Amino acid sequence: MNPVHVESGSGVLAVHWEDGSDSAFTHAQLRAACPCSECRAIRRAGGIVSAAAGVRLSAIEPAGANALNLAFSDGHARGIYPFALLAELVRQPACAAPAR
Template structure:
């Protein structure tokens, strides 16, 4: 198998600062260009893409919320991602920086219904 020549990640997606705050309830990210975002621990837990969470979603066993969850650890993975551990014991998810940046931008965007032009 021949791999693409481009790097496997976007270096601009790597934040200059990543801080867990509010007792683990938030992950604050800051990028070199001045962009900042705060991701709630519950959002991160709900958006985990690990094999176990994916399986539970497919089997319709994935919880609809994780209201009291907190981030308990964040470990860098090869410069392109982080492994995030949660207070519910889940620590299998690898979150690429690009994915976290996309989640942050998704949260900052207005809801789709607000972007739809309305008839006068």
């Protein structure tokens, strides 16, 4: 499941999927859902990965053929977001942590 086109603007990452559907994620939602080992450890310990409402994507780079490496304005740049994770986030719109 690879997106045809990814665009980022106005604090929203839009993903246009091959099946013709579209998804939109706020940058804060994506930061709060970061799948890096540090953020996963926080969640496993019962913590919440929070993201300021004003956090923005500072870079979007392909990570192989099936993922994106997202870097954020808060300096966090270790999250590899597989397209399967993005598709899962679509089904869990409440995944974003409250803003700091």
